[in-house]
Amino acid sequence: MSQGFSPQLGMAESAQAPKLVYLVTGGCGFLGEHVVRMLLEREPRLRELRIFDLHLSPWIEELKTGPVQVTAIQGDVTQAQEVAAAVAGAHVVIHTAGLVDVFGRASPETIHKVNVRGTQNVIEACVQTGTQFLVYTSSMEVVGPNIKGHPFYRGNEDTPYEAVHKHPYPCSKALAERLVLEANGRKVRGGLPLVTCALRPTGIYGEGHQIMRDFYRQGLRLGGRLFRAIPASVEHGRVYVGNVAWMHVLVARELEQRAALIGGQVYFCYDKSPYKSYEDFNMEFLGPCGLRLVGTRPLLPYWLLVLLAALNALLQWLLRPLLLYAPLLNPYTLAVANTTFTVSTNKAQRHFGYEPLFSWEDSRTRTILWVQAMEGTAQ
Ligand SMILES: NC(=O)c1ccc[n+]([C@@H]2O[C@H](COP(=O)([O-])OP(=O)(O)OC[C@H]3O[C@@H](n4cnc5c(N)ncnc54)[C@H](O)[C@@H]3O)[C@@H](O)[C@H]2O)c1
Ligand SMILES: CC(C)[C@@H](O)CC[C@@H](C)[C@H]1CC[C@H]2[C@@H]3[C@H](O)C=C4C[C@@H](O)CC[C@]4(C)[C@H]3CC[C@]12C
Numbered sequence: 001m002s003q004g005f006s007p008q009l010g011m012a013e014s015a016q017a018p019k020l021v022y023l024v025t026g027g028c029g030f031l032g033e034h035v036v037r038m039l040l041e042r043e044p045r046l047r048e049l050r051i052f053d054l055h056l057s058p059w060i061e062e063l064k065t066g067p068v069q070v071t072a073i074q075g076d077v078t079q080a081q082e083v084a085a086a087v088a089g090a091h092v093v094i095h096t097a098g099l100v101d102v103f104g105r106a107s108p109e110t111i112h113k114v115n116v117r118g119t120q121n122v123i124e125a126c127v128q129t130g131t132q133f134l135v136y137t138s139s140m141e142v143v144g145p146n147i148k149g150h151p152f153y154r155g156n157e158d159t160p161y162e163a164v165h166k167h168p169y170p171c172s173k174a175l176a177e178r179l180v181l182e183a184n185g186r187k188v189r190g191g192l193p194l195v196t197c198a199l200r201p202t203g204i205y206g207e208g209h210q211i212m213r214d215f216y217r218q219g220l221r222l223g224g225r226l227f228r229a230i231p232a233s234v235e236h237g238r239v240y241v242g243n244v245a246w247m248h249v250l251v252a253r254e255l256e257q258r259a260a261l262i263g264g265q266v267y268f269c270y271d272k273s274p275y276k277s278y279e280d281f282n283m284e285f286l287g288p289c290g291l292r293l294v295g296t297r298p299l300l301p302y303w304l305l306v307l308l309a310a311l312n313a314l315l316q317w318l319l320r321p322l323l324l325y326a327p328l329l330n331p332y333t334l335a336v337a338n339t340t341f342t343v344s345t346n347k348a349q350r351h352f353g354y355e356p357l358f359s360w361e362d363s364r365t366r367t368i369l370w371v372q373a374m375e376g377t378a379q
Helices: 011-015 030-042 058-065 080-087 108-129 168-183 210-221 241-257 278-286 302-319 331-337 347-352 360-377
Strands: 020-025 046-053 069-074 092-095 133-137 152-155 195-201 203-205 225-227 238-240 265-269 292-294 341-343
Touching: 020 030, 020 080, 030 046, 030 058, 030 241, 046 080, 058 069, 080 108, 092 108, 092 241, 108 133, 108 168, 133 168, 133 241, 168 195, 168 265, 195 241, 203 241, 203 278, 210 225, 210 278, 210 360, 225 278, 238 241, 238 360, 241 265, 241 347, 241 360, 265 347, 278 292, 278 360, 302 331
Parallel strands: 020 046, 020 092, 046 069, 092 133, 133 195, 152 341, 195 265, 203 238, 225 292
Antiparallel strands: none
């Protein structure tokens, strides 16, 4: 991807000497890496890019050969001093770091500590050090699906919906998002107002998606087959990681010029990815890579799936002292997968001119190529 004139920046801004410092927390994650690379390609005002993560990736080194100063910072968002040191001097913070766990790998306390306390630390660091612009990566799960299994059918940011959560992950994302939005307008060091917003991606897919990798490997283990568990009629919103990254870059740029409009707002992340069931959508990529989804309708009755999911949860609890057993199927993932949740909105387009950067065809091709490249590494 080459440095180019950004359609959203005028010639004047693009010609300006690069002067901005951005910080991306979680910059080595699935989404974070795409945000980092998108910033380097499409933010011409960038002077320094700070990549803050608990686990730094080796690919960062290859980014240090360009005109932008790339600073890798190994740190923990739960440690306020580490966050403050990383934020100090940054003009914009894009906070993607989080514990994305719906499989019972981490304790509820740890999920809360990272996702909520970590976000609090980022907010306070902005206030204490004078950073004015904060973009938070929230999630569709702040809204739903709720524990009652109510469908959210092609809803938008204003669609009434009873957001009721019990699982630690959506609870933590909802609380963190609320903290970010409530912080909008607080005075930062120097007296200027903090401008915040939250982006709510639906299920993100694309190069680097671990769960897609898990499904692919599961299919290989089962002789090239996956077995349908969810009715094809259950739509699940999905969005390409490159478009999510682009929305982060664009809103971060527009926050300053349109603070009154964007500050304190939430935006679903969306593109032209088709509305399909989670499993059928995955087959858009896994099918061309040789896998087959067996069954035009679920092969097992729902009550049996509920039983198997409960059994997995019991096994996880029993085995925890000995090993981590964290299968894809558990009561939470089954409930989420089995509840329609899709968005249809243009709020990001109306507020800051967002248009998907990658078409569905391009998103699909890029993802297929990534899965195919994985073949050489699949166990
Ligand atoms: N993947 C999705 O489908 C999806 C959908 C909606 C929202 N999100 C949100 O997007 C963000 C990124 O998700 P992802 O899918 O890229 O997950 P990921 O696990 O790939 O990336 C998260 C990154 O945060 C880092 N991190 C975790 N704990 C940290 C800590 N204590 N201190 C510093 N860094 C820490 C991890 O090392 C990792 O690099 C998360 O906030 C998640 O809630 C993800
Ligand atoms: C075993 C079957 C029932 C299989 O169909 C289960 C699929 C299940 C693992 C996924 C179905 C929906 C996914 C979630 C959704 O895409 C949105 C999410 C929000 C994001 O912030 C984090 C990831 C996730 C919770 C995502 C996780 C996997 C699913 C539950």
